[in-house]
Amino acid sequence: MIQLSALDYLAIALYFVATLAIAIWAARGKTTSEDLFLAGRTLGPIAVGFSLFAANVSTDTMIGLPGAAYRTGISAANYEWMAGVVLMFTVFFVLPVLMRARVTTMPELMERRFDPRLRKYLSAITLFLSIILDTAGTLYAGALIITTFVPSLGLWETTYAIAIFTGLYTAAGGLRAVVYTDVMQALVLLIGSAALSWIVFGKFDHSWSAVAASVSPEHLSLIRPLDDQGVPWLGLLTGLPIVGFYYWTMNQYVVQRVLGARDIRAASHASVIAAALKLLPLFLMTMPGVMAITLLPGLEHPDQVFPAMVTHFAPAGLAGLILAGLVAALMSTCSATLNSAATLITLDFVQPHRPAMTQNQLVWTGRIATLAITLLAATWAPMIRHFQGLWAYLQQVFAFVASPLVAIFLMGLWLRGLGARAALRGLVCGHLFSAALFAAREAKLFGLHFTIIAGVVFAATAIFTLIWMRVLGAADRPSADDARIAVISHSHDLPRVPVDARVAALVVLIATAIIVYCFR
Numbered sequence: 001m002i003q004l005s006a007l008d009y010l011a012i013a014l015y016f017v018a019t020l021a022i023a024i025w026a027a028r029g030k031t032t033s034e035d036l037f038l039a040g041r042t043l044g045p046i047a048v049g050f051s052l053f054a055a056n057v058s059t060d061t062m063i064g065l066p067g068a069a070y071r072t073g074i075s076a077a078n079y080e081w082m083a084g085v086v087l088m089f090t091v092f093f094v095l096p097v098l099m100r101a102r103v104t105t106m107p108e109l110m111e112r113r114f115d116p117r118l119r120k121y122l123s124a125i126t127l128f129l130s131i132i133l134d135t136a137g138t139l140y141a142g143a144l145i146i147t148t149f150v151p152s153l154g155l156w157e158t159t160y161a162i163a164i165f166t167g168l169y170t171a172a173g174g175l176r177a178v179v180y181t182d183v184m185q186a187l188v189l190l191i192g193s194a195a196l197s198w199i200v201f202g203k204f205d206h207s208w209s210a211v212a213a214s215v216s217p218e219h220l221s222l223i224r225p226l227d228d229q230g231v232p233w234l235g236l237l238t239g240l241p242i243v244g245f246y247y248w249t250m251n252q253y254v255v256q257r258v259l260g261a262r263d264i265r266a267a268s269h270a271s272v273i274a275a276a277l278k279l280l281p282l283f284l285m286t287m288p289g290v291m292a293i294t295l296l297p298g299l300e301h302p303d304q305v306f307p308a309m310v311t312h313f314a315p316a317g318l319a320g321l322i323l324a325g326l327v328a329a330l331m332s333t334c335s336a337t338l339n340s341a342a343t344l345i346t347l348d349f350v351q352p353h354r355p356a357m358t359q360n361q362l363v364w365t366g367r368i369a370t371l372a373i374t375l376l377a378a379t380w381a382p383m384i385r386h387f388q389g390l391w392a393y394l395q396q397v398f399a400f401v402a403s404p405l406v407a408i409f410l411m412g413l414w415l416r417g418l419g420a421r422a423a424l425r426g427l428v429c430g431h432l433f434s435a436a437l438f439a440a441r442e443a444k445l446f447g448l449h450f451t452i453i454a455g456v457v458f459a460a461t462a463i464f465t466l467i468w469m470r471v472l473g474a475a476d477r478p479s480a481d482d483a484r485i486a487v488i489s490h491s492h493d494l495p496r497v498p499v500d501a502r503v504a505a506l507v508v509l510i511a512t513a514i515i516v517y518c519f520r
Contacts, residue, residue, distance in 0.1 A: 008320025015188065015324040016165075019331070022181050041102075043260045049273025051182035051257045055333055056083070056247075056274075057189060057281065062326060063141055065281060066309070067302035069289030072230035073219035074519065077282040078240060079231070079395075081222075081512050084275030086244035088505045091271045094249055096494045097413070099264045106250050107348050113412045113484050114420040116352070121427065122405060123348040126252050127341055133397060134253065135337040135377035139163055142330030143381065146323070148307050159381045162327075166334045167374030185331065186277075192318075192325030193284040199313050200288045203295055211287075214294040222519045228449075235451025239399055242454050246402035250409055253340030268501035275508045279515060338377075342369040399454040400438045404430030407461035416485055418469060419476030426465025433460050 043051075068076035103109045107126070111119035143158040204210040212220060226232045231240065248254055261267035292305050299308060310322055346366045351357060357365070408427045411418050434457045440446060441453070448456075469476070478484050 005316050005320070007317045008323065011317070011320035012324050012327070015327065018184060019181050022184065025180075041260055042262050043257070043266065043270075044262065045266045045269035045273060047180060047183055048257050048261050048266065048270035049277070050186040052254065052270065052274035053277040054182040054186035054189065055254060055257065056278075057186075061281065062189075062193065062285060063145060063303050063306050065285040066289030066292065066305040068230065069219075069286045070292055070299070070305045071302040072228070073221060073224075074282065074286045074290055075222055075224045075228065075230035077286040078222055078236050079244075080278050080281040080286075081515060082236070082240045082244050083248060083278045084508055084512055086241060086248050087271045087275040087278075088509055089245070090249045091268050091497055091501065091505055094413070095258070095267055095271065096264065096497065098255075098259065099261075099267055099495050100493065104259065104347055105344055106252055106255055107344065110409070110412070114423050117424055118408075118420065118427075119348060121424070122250070123344045125401060125405065126250075127344050129251075129398070129401065130253060130337045130341045130344075131373055131377050132380060135334055135341070135373070136381040138330055138333045138337070139378055139381040142326065142334075145307060145326055155382050160378050162330060163334065163374045163378035163381075166331045167338055167371050181331070188321070189325045190277075190280065190284070192322040195318055196309060196314060196322060197284045197288050199315075199318075200291050200295065200309060203313070204291065211291055215290055219290050219293065220519060222516055231451060232449050235449050235454075238455025238458075239403075239449075239451030239453070242403050242406050242458050243395070243398050243451070245410075246398065246406050250402075250405060251340075252344055253337045256340050256343060264495040265498050265501065268497045269504070272501055272504045272508055275505070276511075279508075279512065282515065282519075334377075338370050338373055341373045342366045345369040345373075396450045399450045400434045400457065401431070403454045403457040404434060404461040407458045408465065411462060411465055417477045418465065419472065419478055420484075421476045422465055422468040422472050425468045426461055429464035429468075430457060430461030433457060433464070 065076055065080075098109070101109055101112065103112070105123070107119040107123035110122050139159050139162060142162055143155055146158050146162075147153045147155055201211070204214065218224070223233050223236070224230055226234055258267050258270065261270055288309060289302075289305050292299075292309060296305065296308050296312065299305060310319055314322060343366065346362060346369055350365055350369075351362065404427050407430060408423050411426075412423060437453055437457065441448065441450070
């Protein structure tokens with residue numbers, strides 16, 4: 001058990017005070033719906049880039065990555081560097097379309113490409129994942145760790161306390177408060193995890209050869225065989241890019257930050273910054289988990305690795321900073337999911353039925369939705385303790401649910417002849433097929449890794465959609481001058497990614513390739 005000192009409590013208190021101060025500053029002045037949901041589209045590259053990173057690196061990541069590394073090795077970090085590759089793909093092929101369309105939500109883009117049914121479909125699924133998985137899962141993991149550090153606190157009250165605090169500053173300041181607190185949270189997160197990583201590395205006299213000699217070679221390999229429990233090489237090539245594309249390009253709580261950027265230059269540079277930052281978890285979170293195999297053998301559960309490292313190795317004062325980092329990661333993800341869920345409810349469900357709503361009414365609808373979602377997620381979060389394997393469960397659900405969505409999105413982006421009815425029917429067939437595979441896998445009828453299944457579901461959805469296109473024929477096919485085609489048209493008015501952003505993206509991709517090669 002960690003004994004927090006007065007200095008630790010002071011660091012935590014200062015963090016909360018700073019967070020409230022930023023929220024109050026962000027909420028000052030007149031707030032419109034665009035201010036609340038997209039920060040008035042005024043965000044710069046540094047704020048958006050760090051916010052993308054902070055929103056992604058939640059308590060699940062800080063606890064799950066070291067735990068997964070302790071169990072199966074550093075292949076868990078494939079999720080991290082692959083995110084950078086996906087972000088660079090988005091910069092070149094999707095970002096220009098998004099910035100020209102000036103949409104507020106990703107489901108809105110689906111409506112403009114297809115019809116309102118696709119908008120509602122994507123929005124409903126995104127809301128479900130956001131509340132039940134992203135927000136509730138993060139609240140549960142954060143509350144579990146905090147109660148481990150401070151055993152006198154209960155799981156339920158800790159969950160509600162974190163949720164209400166986060167919900168209040170998110171509802172008050174909107175995306176601007178979310179993003180600017182994310183910058184601070186990302187810095188705290190990086191400093192705390194870097195300090196602990198360096199201390200743990202010091203147990204091996206800061207010698208990589210000593211680390212390599214203490215653990216088996218397969219634990220230090222990113223490219224794993226087909227039967228690997230972590231991330232097999234086929235899943236790395238097929239499933240991970242698909243799940244990553246949904247998360248970084250279609251998931252509202254992530255892409256909302258990019259939509260809040262002031263222009264294509266800010267958005268593209270922000271994506272490059274986030275991609276570069278995603279290379280760090282391999283060294284700051286995954287490697288310490290591998291080192292703990294030698295330093296902390298025989299732990300009852302892999303998820304105990306991070307708390308155990310803090311308990312055994314963090315000096316006085318650092319525990320408070322690390323705990324603040326955990327709270328930062330938790331609140332960053334929760335604030336992101338809450339703001340995006342409120343955006344979806346307000347703009348995809350409420351406003352279409354009440355188009356005459358004033359700006360003030362939209363703002364208060366968003367704030368009420370934020371608080372309602374907060375209470376719903378906080379109520380469900382403690383129930384997650386009855387499930388096994390939170391980290392793996394979250395990844396599996398995303399793989400099964402997101403793959404059909406990614407297939408339809410990319411086909412809609414590149415296949416001009418795809419109509420709304422064929423897209424909707426193909427999407428439904430894809431999800432039914434995915435549900436059948438999920439049930440069969442849970443029934444132990446086969447043991448194919450879920451990352452490979454994601455690729456299978458993606459391909460099946462594409463095939464179903466092509467079949468429906470053929471069945472429905474010309475009656476469903478949009479014409480060349482259809483407004484739905486204009487949304488994705490790569491005409492001369494499509495904004496161009498700046499040259500310096502292209503060069504920076506290439507540098508990040510080269511750095512990623514070098515890292516993967518070195519740890520192959």
